[in-house]
Amino acid sequence: MASPEALHPLSGLRVLDIGREVAGPVCGRLLARLGADVIRVESPGTGDPARRRGPFRAGAAHGESGPLHLYVNEGKRGVAIDLRTASGRDLFLNLVAKSDAVVENFEPRVLGKLDLAYATLAAARPEIVLTSISTFGDGGPYRDYRATELTVFAMGGHMYRSGDAARQPLRMGGWPSQYLVALHAAYATLVALRLAEERGVGQHVTLSIFESQVTAHAQAMVEVSYYAEETGACTPRGAMGLRGVRARDGMAMVTAQEQQMGRLAELVGAPPELGRVDPMNREGGRRALLEHVARWAEGHTKREVYELGQAMHIPASYPADPADLLASPQYRHRGFIESVDHPEAGRVAIPGIPFRWAGSTAPPRPAPRLGEHNAEVFGGLLGLSGAQLAQLAGAGVIA
Amino acid sequence: MTAVRGRLPLEGVRILDLGQFWAAPNAGRAWADAGAEVIKVESCRRPDPLRIQARGIYPDHDPRGEHGDHWNRSGMINERNRNKLGLTLDLQEPRGRDLFLRLARVSDAVSQNFSTGVLERLGLGYNALAEANPRIILVSIMSQGLTGPESSYVSYGGNLEQLGGISHLSGYPDDPDSSVGFALPDPLGGATAALALLAALRHRDRTGRGMEIDLSQREAATLVVGDSVVEHSLTGEQPPRIANHEPGASPSDAYPCAGYDEWVTLVVRSDADWARLCTAIGRSELAADPRFATIVARRRHRDEVDALITAWTAQRSKHAAMSWLQQWGVAAGAVLNPRELFVDPHLRTRGFWERVHDPSDGEQEYYGRAFRFSASPLTTRMPTPQLGQHNREILSGLLGLADAEIDELERDEVIGTRPVLNESGGLMVRAR
Numbered sequence: 098m099a100s101p102e103a104l105h106p107l108s109g110l111r112v113l114d115i116g117r118e119v120a121g122p123v124c125g126r127l128l129a130r131l132g133a134d135v136i137r138v139e140s141p142g143t144g145d146p147a148r149r150r151g152p153f154r155a156g157a158a159h160g161e162s163g164p165l166h167l168y169v170n171e172g173k174r175g176v177a178i179d180l181r182t183a184s185g186r187d188l189f190l191n192l193v194a195k196s197d198a199v200v201e202n203f204e205p206r207v208l209g210k211l212d213l214a215y216a217t218l219a220a221a222r223p224e225i226v227l228t229s230i231s232t233f234g235d236g237g238p239y240r241d242y243r244a245t246e247l248t249v250f251a252m253g254g255h256m257y258r259s260g261d262a263a264r265q266p267l268r269m270g271g272w273p274s275q276y277l278v279a280l281h282a283a284y285a286t287l288v289a290l291r292l293a294e295e296r297g298v299g300q301h302v303t304l305s306i307f308e309s310q311v312t313a314h315a316q317a318m319v320e321v322s323y324y325a326e327e328t329g330a331c332t333p334r335g336a337m338g339l340r341g342v343r344a345r346d347g348m349a350m351v352t353a354q355e356q357q358m359g360r361l362a363e364l365v366g367a368p369p370e371l372g373r374v375d376p377m378n379r380e381g382g383r384r385a386l387l388e389h390v391a392r393w394a395e396g397h398t399k400r401e402v403y404e405l406g407q408a409m410h411i412p413a414s415y416p417a418d419p420a421d422l423l424a425s426p427q428y429r430h431r432g433f434i435e436s437v438d439h440p441e442a443g444r445v446a447i448p449g450i451p452f453r454w455a456g457s458t459a460p461p462r463p464a465p466r467l468g469e470h471n472a473e474v475f476g477g478l479l480g481l482s483g484a485q486l487a488q489l490a491g492a493g494v495i496a
Numbered sequence: 497m498t499a500v501r502g503r504l505p506l507e508g509v510r511i512l513d514l515g516q517f518w519a520a521p522n523a524g525r526a527w528a529d530a531g532a533e534v535i536k537v538e539s540c541r542r543p544d545p546l547r548i549q550a551r552g553i554y555p556d557h558d559p560r561g562e563h564g565d566h567w568n569r570s571g572m573i574n575e576r577n578r579n580k581l582g583l584t585l586d587l588q589e590p591r592g593r594d595l596f597l598r599l600a601r602v603s604d605a606v607s608q609n610f611s612t613g614v615l616e617r618l619g620l621g622y623n624a625l626a627e628a629n630p631r632i633i634l635v636s637i638m639s640q641g642l643t644g645p646e647s648s649y650v651s652y653g654g655n656l657e658q659l660g661g662i663s664h665l666s667g668y669p670d671d672p673d674s675s676v677g678f679a680l681p682d683p684l685g686g687a688t689a690a691l692a693l694l695a696a697l698r699h700r701d702r703t704g705r706g707m708e709i710d711l712s713q714r715e716a717a718t719l720v721v722g723d724s725v726v727e728h729s730l731t732g733e734q735p736p737r738i739a740n741h742e743p744g745a746s747p748s749d750a751y752p753c754a755g756y757d758e759w760v761t762l763v764v765r766s767d768a769d770w771a772r773l774c775t776a777i778g779r780s781e782l783a784a785d786p787r788f789a790t791i792v793a794r795r796r797h798r799d800e801v802d803a804l805i806t807a808w809t810a811q812r813s814k815h816a817a818m819s820w821l822q823q824w825g826v827a828a829g830a831v832l833n834p835r836e837l838f839v840d841p842h843l844r845t846r847g848f849w850e851r852v853h854d855p856s857d858g859e860q861e862y863y864g865r866a867f868r869f870s871a872s873p874l875t876t877r878m879p880t881p882q883l884g885q886h887n888r889e890i891l892s893g894l895l896g897l898a899d900a901e902i903d904e905l906e907r908d909e910v911i912g913t914r915p916v917l918n919e920s921g922g923l924m925v926r927a928r
Contacts, residue, residue: 106699131695150743154730164727215870234868239842242822247740247748248829251761256750257833259676260668265750266759266831268740269676270665276720277680278866280687285867287694288530292505292872294698300871308848309866313683315518315653317834319553319571322849322861325838334757341673348672350658403659407649414655416663416675419728419735422718430644433715434725446729448722451715452692453641455707457699 105132105459110290111196113138113189114173115180118147119272120230120306121202122169123279128200128286129172130450132459136196136474137170138189141177141496144467145170154442160467162442167464171437171447175465176474177496180211185494189213190221191479197293198286202230205240215301224299226289230282234305244306246272253310254317258334266334278309341416342394342402349402349415351390360409362386365393422448439463471495504531504872509697510603512537512596513580516544518653518679519713520609520637521576522686527693528579529865529874535603535890536580536881537596539587540912543883546572548915555857567883567915568856574880575862578852582881583890584911587618592910596620597628598895604700605693609637609685612648622708632706633696637689641712651714653679660717665724669737684720685713746794747801750831753814759831760809760817769826770794776824777808854879884913 110133114125122137122145129135139145147166153159179185190213193199199218201208208214208229215227229235232244250256250268260267285302292298311318341348353361355374362372367389375382394402399415406413417425423446428434435449440463450458475481475495489495509532513524521536521544528534538544546552552559553571560566586592597620600606606625608615615621615636622634636642639651640659657663657677666676692709700706718725724735740761742748748763764770767790771783782788782804787797794801809817814830821828830836837843838861849861865874891897891911905911 106695127691131691152727152731152733157730162730164730165723167730168723168726233842234846237842237846239822242829243825243827244829245742245745245748245763245765245827247742247750247763248761248827250829251750251759251831252829254832254834254837255678256761257759257831259678261671261674264668265740265752267666267668267674267676268761269662269678269680270667270737271662271721271724273662273680273720277684277687280684280691281866284526284687284691284694285869287691287698288505289869289871291694291698292503296503298871300869302867302869304867305846308843308846308864311837311843311848311863312866313678313680314834315679315682316553316572318838318863319575321834321838323553323555323571323857324557325861341675343673350655352655407646410650412650412652412655414651414658416658417661418664419661419725422661422725423729427640427644427646428715428718431641431712431715433712433718442730445726448715448718448725451688451713451719452709452711453643454692454696454709455705457707 105457107132107287110134110198111136112286113192113196113199116200116202116230117145118202119165119169119275120279120282121200122147123276124200124228124230124282124286126169126172127279127283127450128198130459130461132457135173136192136470137173137175137465138180138192139175139177139467141179141468141493144177148467157443158441162439167437167439167442167445168447170464172459172462173465174470174474175468176471177468179494180213182492182494184489184492186212188475188479188489188494190217192474193218193221193225195478196222196225197290198226198228200228200230200282200286205229205231205235219299222299224293224297226286226293226299226302228282228286228289228302228304230278230304230306232306234308235303239307246274249274249306249310252307254314255310260334262334274306274310277313278304278306281309342391344394344397344399344402344415347399347415349394349397349399349413351394351402351406351411351413353411357411358383358386361390361411364405364409364411365389435461437461437463441466468496504874505869506530506532509533509605511535511605511607511693512599512603514606514608514610514615515637516609517546518576518682519685520607520635520689522683523607523635523637523689523693524580525576525578526686526690526865531872531874534580535583535599535886536577537583537585538883539592540584540884540909540914540916541586541588543567543584543915544573544577546570547883548917555860561856563856565856565882565914571857571860574854574857574860577880578862578876579878580881581878581890582883582885583887584884584913586910587620589908589910591905591908593619595891595895595905595910597624599890600625600632601629602894603629603632604697605633605635607635607637607689607693612638612642626706630706631700631704633693633700634706634708635689635693635696635711636709637685637711637713639712640714642710653677653682653713656681656714656717660714661721661724662717665721665735665737667737667739669739680720681713681717684716685711688716688719744791746791747798747805749802751802751805751809751817753809753817753830754812755814758814760814760821760828761831762805762821762826762828764794765827767791772824773805773821773826776821776826777805779804779808850876852876852879855882882913883915884911887911887913
């Protein structure tokens with residue numbers, strides 16, 4: 098095995114990840130896979146709630162093998178410290194003194210309550226970069242609003258037009274707003290670290306999930322600014338909705354712009370005149386063609402609709418489920434889905450980093466068990482003796 | 497130019513941004529905002545297609561404006577190219593290609609999102625760039641990556657949401673054909689590219705070697721639902737569509753408010769949350785009602801729970817409902833539309849919108865950024881460049897070309913400040 102040090106872009110950087118559940122830990126995972134030494138810091142006893150979020154593999158330990166935890170904490174070392182105790186806080190500040198960045202996503206007032214605000218961290222290490230992700234940022238009227246993925250997705254302006262006009266608006270599945278802000282946070286952390294490494298300047302980087310959602314609009318935010326004096330309705334719900342076609346084994350999508358309609362007619366064996374745009378009857382012609390598409394799709398699998406459409410340079414697709422993703426020839430070719438062996442959960446398939454580069458992404462490693470690297474980190478990095486570790490463990494400060 | 501305290505973090509980094517449409521220009525904007533010198537490189541025969549959209553967004557709905565320069569007036573272009581310099585080069589012309597390679601010699605990175613193979617056909621693939629400058633980093637933001645059997649498939653943000661696994665999880669559980677999407681893979685791709693370059697720059701500075709970054713927007717889509725892949729790998733089951741329901745919460749949904757199609761979302765994650773919600777809606781006696789006392793019970797009596805909440809929300813505006821519920825500590829968020837976001841008091845208080853004087857569009861407001869830096873505040877230092885605005889400054893300043901040489905390039909249409917369009921106002925070259 099080649100020496101792991103100095104091979105990876107972020108080798109030599111140490112990041113303390115004290116995040117909760119999704120956004121902070123995802124940011125930490127990205128930095129870990131780019132080569133940083135990311136130490137996941139959790140509370141002794143139960144650890145992060147993501148650990149206990151199921152479903153679980155039969156027989157696997159529930160505190161160690163929640164899928165979200167296995168995914169977002171992959172690539173890190175793990176310690177447990179009770180930050181609410183004086184000696185836990187001291188221990189953490191000793192780690193800060195040996196680190197380059199701290200990533201957190203508590204509500205804005207939490208770090209202050211723990212007496213671990215930026216100024217305190219900077220006193221322990223002036224070059225430290227503190228990256229704070231919160232739903233609404235560290236100021237403004239909504240700062241202390243409670244929020245979840247649903248409520249911030251609703252506020253971010255993407256939900257009002259998602260779903261059918263006759264039904265209630267829908268959120269996107271999963272935690273898209275948390276992952277998007279995590280990508281922004283990882284970028285912003287590296288930007289700040291560049292300044293810290295070059296000039297010794299540390300700083301506090303803050304991110305708002307709400308604002309991150311607003312920056313993810315294709316054009317709506319331009320429209321409301323350019324046409325601010327107008328009062329007409331925004332795009333109604335359902336107008337942007339894509340309806341699929343039923344393939345033999347599930348749904349597929351065939352969309353075509355006007356210049357692609359001729360090829361689409363050829364693909365589905367429709368009369369050629371349906372592939373020509375009739376300026377007097379644009380919608381009618383399109384509907385007639387789509388009926389042919391629907392009948393054609395019924396005789397094919399969703400992958401065939403995708404492959405045959407793409408062979409005609411038509412942007413066909415299908416909503417891939419996790420099994421499709423694992424079997425994807427494209428993903429296999431690129432080695433995107435990796436596999437890690439976790440001591441409690443067994444072998445787990447795990448999506449990697451969404452780019453290939455000159456062979457320097459850190460290899461996957463399983464998410465740490467709670468406190469797994471206590472001795473390695475507190476002993477190896479901070480020089481604590483076995484007796485000191487035992488004393489801290491006995492007092493419940495670490496576990 | 498606005499004065500900034502201290503130095504911007506990416507000062508001294510120069511990036512040639514060939515990006516077009518959305519994903520790559522967004523990455524370029526992230527670097528430019530942080531202080532990098534980002535040069536937006538376009539060709540007059542093939543400018544960023546957002547400059548010449550048939551159904552674009554223009555001040556007063558008037559593409560031509562006072563000076564007829566509609567290609568500088570598109571709101572879409574002006575939103576996502578701030579803080580960049582503007583250069584035109586006809587890359588299909590040998591002199592244009594040569595000038596690009598000379599610029600690559602004095603730059604740190606090139607970013608692009610052309611279709612697979614376009615950059616190579618221009619003779620500007622990674623090998624050509626690395627030959628000119630071994631320290632260069634090429635960021636290629638592709639639909640499905642540069643390699644693999646599906647790398648040349650055509651796509652846009654919406655079908656990458658499908659192929660990446662987001663759509664499978666998004667929609668009404670009882671309507672398999674429904675779908676939720678807003679082309680998230682574009683902003684995801686831009687944010688991922690921004691991150692990847694910063695890591696690669698650090699690597700380059702330590703090893704002296706550049707690299708090519710081969711980014712897949714489809715993979716970026718899967719990144720955000722990766723836990724569903726892990727879940728499937730653990731259990732063999734398909735994760736269900738859960739619409740607005742959040743795991744471990746009940747109720748969790750959107751409820752109708754007063755007015756036409758107005759909604760507020762709320763999420764109850766614990767029995768204590770439920771008790772607070774009951775008090776907030778004036779029904780504190782329900783907190784102890786065994787029909788609703790636990791999450792399991794509330795799920796079982798979901799219709800009754802929804803009716804109780806709706807009876808309260810339907811009499812209030814969504815803003816009033818959100819604000820009242822939040823006062824009681826209930827996680828609630830109004831379903832806001834873009835017009836409401838533009839005047840939202842929170843975003844206004846935080847100075848999220850930045851007023852920019854654009855030379856062709858006048859005073860406009862654009863959103864700021866998801867991130868803020870305490871030691872080096874980021875601002876809009878320059879509006880989006882007009883097509884070819886900095887041709888002279890860049891070619892003489894960076895490459896030392898004499899005025900007469902630049903005049904000749906202009907005469908021969910290697911550079912320019914007006915797009916060369918076909919008779920119907922479209923591109924001379926197919927868009928994508």
